[in-house]
Structures are given as structure tokens and as C-alpha cells.
Amino acid sequence: MPANRFVAIMTAMPLLDRLRREQRHLASLVTEEDAGGAAERIAGVDVAYDADRMYTAAVCVDAITLAVVEVAMATSAVSFPYIPTYLARREFPGIEAAVRRLSRKPDVLMVDGHGRLHPARFGVACDVGVRLDIPTIGVAKHPLAGRAMKPSGGDKATIPIALGGDTRGYAWVPPGAARPIFVSIGHRISLATALDLVRRTTQSRYPAPLALADRASKEMKRNEKREKGGKR
DNA sequence: GCGACAG
DNA sequence: ATCTTGTCGC
Numbered sequence: 001m002p003a004n005r006f007v008a009i010m011t012a013m014p015l016l017d018r019l020r021r022e023q024r025h026l027a028s029l030v031t032e033e034d035a036g037g038a039a040e041r042i043a044g045v046d047v048a049y050d051a052d053r054m055y056t057a058a059v060c061v062d063a064i065t066l067a068v069v070e071v072a073m074a075t076s077a078v079s080f081p082y083i084p085t086y087l088a089r090r091e092f093p094g095i096e097a098a099v100r101r102l103s104r105k106p107d108v109l110m111v112d113g114h115g116r117l118h119p120a121r122f123g124v125a126c127d128v129g130v131r132l133d134i135p136t137i138g139v140a141k142h143p144l145a146g147r148a149m150k151p152s153g154g155d156k157a158t159i160p161i162a163l164g165g166d167t168r169g170y171a172w173v174p175p176g177a178a179r180p181i182f183v184s185i186g187h188r189i190s191l192a193t194a195l196d197l198v199r200r201t202t203q204s205r206y207p208a209p210l211a212l213a214d215r216a217s218k219e220m221k222r223n224e225k226r227e228k229g230g231k232r
Numbered sequence: 233g234c235g236a237c238a239g
Numbered sequence: 240a241t242c243t244t245g246t247c248g249c
Contacts, residue, residue, distance in 0.1 A: 049240055091239075124238075
């Protein structure tokens with residue numbers, strides 16, 4: 001069955017109607033203002049999958065040197081399928097577990113996925129930010145919603161993305177990169193600060209906290225698979 | 233109304 | 240996201 005057909009069926013379910021209403025409600029609780037004070041510790045969280053198991057890694061780095069400060073991980077069972085615009089329903093449990101294991105809350109958390117650049121203005125980054133009450137930034141590799149505008153300043157690498165009449169995010173092409181990454185507000189941060197922090201922590205194509213979390217989650221998956229194989 | 237759709 | 244060979248380019 002084609003994925004889009006599956007989505008069509010799921011979209012008609014009462015459960016998703018309820019989840020959509022919940023998203024719209026929680027979206028009204030998102031704060032688009034900076035908490036105040038420069039971020040000293042920035043963390044990134046990402047998830048890797050192996051069938052019905054999910055491996056989540058949260059990596060905290062020093063905002064200036066980008067040196068790793070702490071790594072926390074969590075493994076759990078997948079409890080919801082991937083359905084576009086409902087990503088949080090699938091990833092939140094693992095993300096919460098990993099982030100709570102950090103000995104100290106990061107000043108800002110980068111989440112792999114969109115924030116306000118979402119149909120209900122409540123992507124996974126907003127979901128994580130509101131539920132855990134921490135500043136978050138949404139960073140995605142592919143677009144989901146919104147329309148690309150013309151670069152405003154002289155910066156051709158930063159394209160504003162409009163959604164519902166407002167600039168809700170940016171498509172930014174990192175130096176040397178061929179494709180852009182999409183940045184939007186998650187919670188308790190301004191769009192300007194979100195973009196600034198992403199720029200300042202990006203070395204290659206993705207912000208260091210997320211690049212490290214991606215590597216750590218995949219590494220954890222490999223190790224667990226090797227252990228399983230060894231027990232057989 | 234139709235199509236597209238983060239990870 | 241994950242699967243997965245060959246192939247292009249530094």
C-alpha cells in the first residue's frame with residue numbers, strides 16, 4: 001500500500017483529529033521570545049530506528065567551543081508509526097527519556113525536525129519545548145510547509161519561509177553546502193536567535209549538536225544489534 | 233478540490 | 240528514518 005494512501009486513511013481517523021486539535025491548542029502556548037542571557041550549553045537530540053526499537057541520543061556541547069559536555073542515551077520500543085505532521089507522537093517518548101538523563105538541563109535544545117514551520121504551527125520541536133518546558137529550535141533537512149520568499153538582505157544563503165502570512169522560518173544554505181537546512185522556533189526563543197545559534201554551531205552541513213546526536217544514536221543502534229547477535 | 237508531506 | 244550498488248569527484 002502506497003505511503004500516501006496510508007496517510008490518507010490515517011488522516012481520517014478520529015485519533016488524528018484529536019491530535020490535531022491538541023497541536024493547535026498547545027501551539028498557543030509556544031513562546032517566541034528569548035529567555036534572556038546567552039546560551040552556554042546547547043544540546044541536540046536525534047533518533048535512530050531498527051524495526052520496533054528506537055535509539056535516542058542527546059548530546060550537550062559548549063556553545064562557544066562546541067566541545068562535548070555530556071551525552072545521554074535511551075532505548076525504547078516504537079509505539080506509533082511515522083505520519084507526516086505527527087512526528088512528535090512517534091519520537092517524543094524517546095526524546096524525553098534521553099533529555100531527562102542529562103545531568104543538567106541545556107540552555108537550548110536543537111531538535112531534528114520542524115518547529116513552527118508546521119501546518120498546525122506545532123512541529124516536534126515545539127512539542128518537545130512545551131512539554132519539557134525548555135527553549136528549543138527546530139532544524140530539518142527537508143521542507144514540510146511554507147513558501148520560500150526572496151532573500152531580504154544581501155545574504156543569498158538565507159531564504160525566509162512564509163506560512164500563514166508571516167515569516168515562520170528560514171531555509172539556510174550552510175557555507176559550502178549544496179542544500180539548505182530549515183530553521184524555525186521550537187519554544188522560548190526568537191527566530192533571529194534560533195537562526196543565529198544554528199549558524200554559529202554549524203561546521204559542516206548540520207549543527208554540531210545534531211550531527212553528534214545523529215552519530216551517537218546510530219552508533220548505539222549498531223552496538224545493540226551486535227550484542228543481540230552475540231547472544232544468539 | 234487535489235496533491236504533497238519533517239523523521 | 241532505513242535499505243542498498245555502483246558511481247562521481249576531491
